[in-house]
Amino acid sequence: MAVKKKKPTALKRKRPAAARAQKSNQPVLVMVATRKGAWFLRSDAARKNWRIEGPHFLGNIINHVVLDPRDGKTLLAAASTGHLGPTLFRSTNGGRTWKEASKPPAFAKAPEGEKGRSVNHTFWLVPCHANEPNAWYAGTSPQGLFRSDDGGDTWHGVSGLNDNLEYRKYMGSEQDGTPDGPKMHSVIVDPRDPKHLYFGMSSGGVHESLDGGKTWSPLVNGMEVVEGFDASNIMFHDPHCVRMCPSNPDRLYQQNHCGIYRLDRPGTQWERVGNNMPKAVGDVGFPMVVHPRDEDTAWVFPMDGQTVWPRTSPNGRPSTYVTKDAGMTWQRLDAGMPREQAWWTVKRQAMTSDAKDPVGLYFGTTSGELWASRDEGKKWSCIARHLPEIYAVEAAVALER
Amino acid sequence: MKVLIPSPLFSYTAGKSAVDAYGATLSAVLADLERQFAGIRFRIVDEQERMRPHMRFFINGEQTFDLRQPLHPTDSIQIVQALSGG
Numbered sequence: 001m002a003v004k005k006k007k008p009t010a011l012k013r014k015r016p017a018a019a020r021a022q023k024s025n026q027p028v029l030v031m032v033a034t035r036k037g038a039w040f041l042r043s044d045a046a047r048k049n050w051r052i053e054g055p056h057f058l059g060n061i062i063n064h065v066v067l068d069p070r071d072g073k074t075l076l077a078a079a080s081t082g083h084l085g086p087t088l089f090r091s092t093n094g095g096r097t098w099k100e101a102s103k104p105p106a107f108a109k110a111p112e113g114e115k116g117r118s119v120n121h122t123f124w125l126v127p128c129h130a131n132e133p134n135a136w137y138a139g140t141s142p143q144g145l146f147r148s149d150d151g152g153d154t155w156h157g158v159s160g161l162n163d164n165l166e167y168r169k170y171m172g173s174e175q176d177g178t179p180d181g182p183k184m185h186s187v188i189v190d191p192r193d194p195k196h197l198y199f200g201m202s203s204g205g206v207h208e209s210l211d212g213g214k215t216w217s218p219l220v221n222g223m224e225v226v227e228g229f230d231a232s233n234i235m236f237h238d239p240h241c242v243r244m245c246p247s248n249p250d251r252l253y254q255q256n257h258c259g260i261y262r263l264d265r266p267g268t269q270w271e272r273v274g275n276n277m278p279k280a281v282g283d284v285g286f287p288m289v290v291h292p293r294d295e296d297t298a299w300v301f302p303m304d305g306q307t308v309w310p311r312t313s314p315n316g317r318p319s320t321y322v323t324k325d326a327g328m329t330w331q332r333l334d335a336g337m338p339r340e341q342a343w344w345t346v347k348r349q350a351m352t353s354d355a356k357d358p359v360g361l362y363f364g365t366t367s368g369e370l371w372a373s374r375d376e377g378k379k380w381s382c383i384a385r386h387l388p389e390i391y392a393v394e395a396a397v398a399l400e401r
Numbered sequence: 402m403k404v405l406i407p408s409p410l411f412s413y414t415a416g417k418s419a420v421d422a423y424g425a426t427l428s429a430v431l432a433d434l435e436r437q438f439a440g441i442r443f444r445i446v447d448e449q450e451r452m453r454p455h456m457r458f459f460i461n462g463e464q465t466f467d468l469r470q471p472l473h474p475t476d477s478i479q480i481v482q483a484l485s486g487g
Binding site for chain 1: 451482486
């Protein structure tokens with residue numbers, strides 16, 4: 001059933017031209033960030049055969065590796081170790097060589113006598129608008145938003161967020177975040193307007209800025225919180241992953257701690273489309289993937305959210321689920337995956353798509369396996385195993401080597 | 402004065418486990434290390450001037466938690482990474 005689309009009234013932004021599919025003869029680069037380093041996998045044109053390269057930064061915790069689509073060769077990697085402070089590495093030649101950022105994200109020094117915050121690690125990296133070359137945003141743990149205007153070499157805090165005392169309340173304490181620290185994630189730049197931004201915080205809700213980050217407002221209506229908590233308290237909202245549809249930037253999908261949601265702007269009411277998932281599976285999970293050219297198609301990877309929240313594949317039977325009607329219905333896509341006794345966890349950054357036609361999908365498990373589908377999830381195969389715990393997976397057009 | 406460097410920071414010191422640095426306090430020595438080996442300080446001390454949780458400082462074999470601690474030119478400094486976890 002097709003979903004009726006609301007016409008924008010408040011934002012009145014034009015839709016971008018439909019994104020073109022990646023050329024069929026172009027190989028795909030999959031960047032895998034793990035708890036012990038980064039690995040790159042390069043496909044042939046058909047995405048049948050994969051060659052693994054790495055490790056890069058062996059022993060470093062790599063939270064995210066992202067290729068800049070604006071130049072196709074600049075890479076940023078968010079790194080830390082279990083003991084040293086955080087840093088960022090940059091490559092301007094597709095990963096052949098790396099150089100450390102000279103000023104990684106760091107909060108401002110607090111006045112004498114006040115307890116200031118310190119960045120534990122950079123969690124999320126995203127290039128800014130296509131018209132802002134060399135500019136990037138970074139989301140950190142604890143929650144902070146940073147910007148670089150020189151290709152990731154030096155970073156400064158986005159004061160409208162980091163120094164906003166109201167938002168500090170939404171962020172809660174370090175005990176209100178995930179076990180490895182509260183996260184700023186899902187930093188999204190509207191392709192029609194560089195000043196139109198979104199982000200998510202675990203915990204702390206989904207938020208929007210229309211002025212390049214100077215001011216922000218919560219966007220949590222309709223989002224549910226854990227039973228017994230007050231949904232009017234922004235701090236209790238825990239979006240896990242928010243994605244904007246490239247073919248329609250007025251449409252957002254979200255995988256939340258409490259369900260799967262869709263929001264069509266300029267509306268402000270999230271709709272829990274996860275209620276349409278099979279009840280035995282539920283709609284808890286971490287990642288959310290949207291189709292690069294079809295706003296009605298999105299994928300999730302459900303996790304078990306019962307009782308003590310195992311957050312493993314329900315009943316030990318992993319599967320992706322796809323909607324092709326904006327969340328009205330969902331179909332199981334598990335061909336090729338184990339049929340039983342596979343207790344996988346897939347983290348919020350660890351599932352993604354390429355831009356080919358048909359779309360390729362990729363996810364990495366915390367048990368170190370990388371799975372791929374070259375037909376939009378109809379059939380899956382494992383393309384790497386025995387890696388460390390996978391934190392993030394990104395796909396891009398591979399550079400010629 | 403001599404400063405012993407733990408192996409996770411060798412990438413900054415070109416593999417040297419001991420370097421020379423100078424300053425009247427531990428903080429000043431860290432500033433001198435940063436001048437010589439750009440980026441090293443932020444891996445050891447955070448933006449609020451706090452020692453990172455697993456970084457430890459010993460002066461002449463005695464542990465200190467005070468970056469303002471005065472130093473003498475003959476002191477030796479050991480920076481230790483207290484490795485833990487897997």
